[in-house]
Amino acid sequence: MQENASPxxxxxxxxxxxxxxxxxxxxxxxxxxxxxxxxxxxxxxxxDADAARDTLFQGLAASGWHTAALTMKLLVESFPVARGVIGxxxxxxxxxxxxxxxxxxxxxxxxxxTPSRSKPDRAIVVVETITSNQRDETLQxxxxxxxxxxxx
Amino acid sequence: MQENASPxxxxxxxxxxxxxxxxxxxxxxxxxxxxxxxxxxxxxxxxDADAARDTLFQGLAASGWHTAALTMKLLVESFPVARGVIGxxxxxxxxxxxxxxxxxxxxxxxxxxTPSRSKPDRAIVVVETITSNQRDETLQxxxxxxxxxxxx
Numbered sequence: 001m002q003e004n005a006s007p008x009x010x011x012x013x014x015x016x017x018x019x020x021x022x023x024x025x026x027x028x029x030x031x032x033x034x035x036x037x038x039x040x041x042x043x044x045x046x047x048d049a050d051a052a053r054d055t056l057f058q059g060l061a062a063s064g065w066h067t068a069a070l071t072m073k074l075l076v077e078s079f080p081v082a083r084g085v086i087g088x089x090x091x092x093x094x095x096x097x098x099x100x101x102x103x104x105x106x107x108x109x110x111x112x113x114t115p116s117r118s119k120p121d122r123a124i125v126v127v128e129t130i131t132s133n134q135r136d137e138t139l140q141x142x143x144x145x146x147x148x149x150x151x152x
Numbered sequence: 153m154q155e156n157a158s159p160x161x162x163x164x165x166x167x168x169x170x171x172x173x174x175x176x177x178x179x180x181x182x183x184x185x186x187x188x189x190x191x192x193x194x195x196x197x198x199x200d201a202d203a204a205r206d207t208l209f210q211g212l213a214a215s216g217w218h219t220a221a222l223t224m225k226l227l228v229e230s231f232p233v234a235r236g237v238i239g240x241x242x243x244x245x246x247x248x249x250x251x252x253x254x255x256x257x258x259x260x261x262x263x264x265x266t267p268s269r270s271k272p273d274r275a276i277v278v279v280e281t282i283t284s285n286q287r288d289e290t291l292q293x294x295x296x297x298x299x300x301x302x303x304x
Contacts, residue, residue, distance in 0.1 A: 040221035043228060043236045056238055056299070064239060065224050069192035069217045076195060084195045086208055087216060089245035147208070 009082035011151040012123050015110055023078035023106040025134075026070055028062065030100040036066040049100075061097035067104070067140045068092060071131045074106035079127070081148055088124075090144035098140075102133040111143070122149045161234035163303040164275050167262055175230035175258040177286075178222055180214065182252040188218040201252075213249035219256070219292045220244060223283045226258035231279070233300050240276075242296035250292075254285040263295070274301045 030049065037046030041063035044051035049060040076085050098104065112126040125148045131140035182201065189198030193215035196203035201212040228237055250256065264278040277300045283292035 036221075040225045041228060042225070045236060055236060063221075063224065065217065065221045069188075069215075069221065072193045072215065072217050073191070076193060084197060084207060087246070089243070091241070091243050093241035094239070 007078075007080055009080050010148065011082050012113070012125075012148045013151050015113060015125060015148060017110050017113060019110040021079045021108045023074035023108075025103050025105045026074060027103045028070070028098065028100060030060055033060060033062045033066065033098075033100055036069070037063050041065060057097050060100055062099070062102075064092070064094045064098075064140070067094065067098045067131060068142070070104055071106050071129060071140060071142060074104070074131075075108060075129055078106060079108050081146060082151075083147075083149055086147050087144045088147070090142055092143075093141045095138050095141065098131075098133070102139065104131055104133055104139065106131050113148075120150075122147055124148075159230075159232055161232050162300065163234050164265070164277075164300045165303050167265060167277060167300060169262050169265060171262045173231045173260045175226035175260075177255050177257045178226060179255045180222070180250065180252060182212055185212060185214045185218065185250075185252055188221070189215050193217060209249050212252055214251070214254075216244070216246045216250075216292070219246065219250045219283060220294070222256055223258050223281060223292060223294060226256070226283075227260060227281055230258060231260050233298060234303075235299075235301055238299050239296045240299070242294055244295075245293045247290050247293065250283075250285070254291065256283055256285055256291065258283050265300075272302075274299055276300075 045055040045057040046063050052060045106129050108127050108129040111128050113123050115123040125146050127144055129142040132138050197207040197209040198215050204212045258281050260279050260281040263280050265275050267275040277298050279296055279298055281294040284290050
């Protein structure tokens with residue numbers, strides 16, 4: 001487990017299956033939720049606490065894409081892959097809504113490492129990133145494939 | 153195919169497998185890309201055109217999560233499910249980067265409709281949303297499961 005404000009860049013040689021990287025936390029609030037939703041997901045349950053009460057969410061909830069974007073911010077800080085955290089794709093699930101008072105954290109686990117056959121300087125690393133709140137409730141589960149380079 | 157500024161809400165009875173919904177367009181630019189990345193994905197290839205030149209992206213590129221967020225904006229307008237576009241999860245892939253001069257559009261196709269067994273008022277609808285640019289290049293492929301209600 002690594003927890004660090006500004007850790008050194010990660011190369012392929014630094015990673016093993018099972019490694020865990022824990023991010024700092026980010027404190028959400030209603031203003032952030034509404035600002036994101038106004039721009040990208042303008043639906044009542046993401047925009048207005050009163051209007052949200054009578055929806056499936058039963059109260060103001062962050063857009064899932066806001067949770068995803070915040071997770072990326074936490075991931076870039078906590079899993080600083082050399083030459084950048086670059087994903088080709090991902091599976092994402094939101095088991096429960098992210099709420100205005102949530103303090104979110106991203107915990108990333110290396111699930112698999114597959115060296116590239118055509119490009120020997122790199123591998124595809126499968127990373128599972130769980131976004132949780134201060135009550136350790138899982139808000140998002142993200143499984144992504146990230147390119148990681150060997151040390152030059 | 154439906155293309156409309158403000159179409160009526162969609163209920164389950166309105167949907168068939170194969171239905172296609174085309175969004176309006178959104179013109180991206182470097183300022184939007186940098187603003188999103190500064191907040192959520194602060195990596196050189198999303199922040200600075202000069203620094204981006206020597207990276208895997210070979211030029212400024214939008215965060216994949218920015219493309220996802222813009223797609224949600226276009227989807228909410230073009231696929232206005234009654235009671236809201238609410239996804240439990242999704243698969244996402246970014247076959248090529250979104251660039252500052254891209255004019256993006258989301259084209260959504262209904263792939264499957266599975267009525268809920270426990271809750272007869274709703275179904276899970278699998279929707280594939282392709283985000284493309286003005287050259288019809290695919291920037292993102294999103295497959296999501298959306299809750300759609302029967303007409304009350």
